[in-house]
Amino acid sequence: MADTVHLNFDTLPTLGSGYLRALFSRKRGLRVGDTLGRFEATIPAVTLDATRMAAYREVCGFAPGTGVPLTYPHILAAPLHLAVLTCPGFPVPAMGIIHARNTIVQHKALSAGDSLAIQVLVDGHRDVRNGFEFDVVTKASLAGELAWESVTVVFVRRKAPEGAPKVAHEKAADPAPMTDTKPWSIGADTGRRYAAVSGDYNPIHLWPITAKLLGGFPRPICHGMWSLAHCVGELEGRAPAPIARLEVEFKRPVLMPTKATFGATPIDGGFAYDLRDKDGKKQYLTGTWTVK
Secondary structure, three states: OOOOEEEEOOOOOOHHHHHHHHHHOOOOOOOOOOOOOEEEEEEEEEEOOHHHHHHHHHHOOOOOOOOOOOOHHHHHHHHHHHHHHOOOOOOOOOOOOEEEEEEEEEOOOOOOOOEEEEEEEEEOOEEEOOEEEEEEEEEEEEOOEEEEEEEEEEEEEOOOOOOOOOOOOOOOOOOOOOOEEEEEEEOOOHHHHHHHHHOOOOHHHOOHHHHHHHHOOOOOEOOHHHHHHHHHHHHOOOOOOOOEEEEEEEOOOOEOOEEEEEEEEEEOOEEEEEEEEOOOOOEEEEEEEEEO
């Protein structure tokens, strides 16, 4: 068994430096028969800053308030995610990976001013049709106790070995009909506004030319975590909090600018929700927010 690659930080690295490494590094990729190793990044203390959270709440469509949004710790961990994905020993190129699914579990209430110890771990991969997946596991601890955790599932296109399964997870049930819908108008500058509060300046989210050159998209696409956060903002105050479980599956990218439709419906223990195009035909994402 290969040794763990450890990346230990006293201060958060910048996402900008990570994207420069992602853009200019040359990696061979994970070949069939290779095994993705174990990589860990840690930082002992990251403070939940009230001013930055207020800006995040505004950009992501939350009502004004002082609470810590369920999705917010993700942006604190994002520099560690990119540090792992762009470290010299990580074989998979960071550009071109696809954020497929996410599960967030909050175990205890968080407040502005709290200091979180954050650990990010990647350990192995799963072959699926047309590629492979791996999990980016994040754990945030408060005063030595696990307070928040997430599993970000990343998909990478590649010719899979003979006999690889179609998917690495059970097929989701057909989405429940949404009883509560609301139109969204997503502006062309949404990616740039979210980047300003999250630090995530991935070029595919910013300008038409960079989205085309680096992602092949005709227009910039929404950050997946902005779309998810905006859904959470719509449900905040109705869905279970703070001890809760949030799940999402990203179906297709959201091109900006666009009109979209958010939908939600009560289920046992919480809400199901989704985001579709303005006509309600194409589903961009679907998920649930339930009691842990």
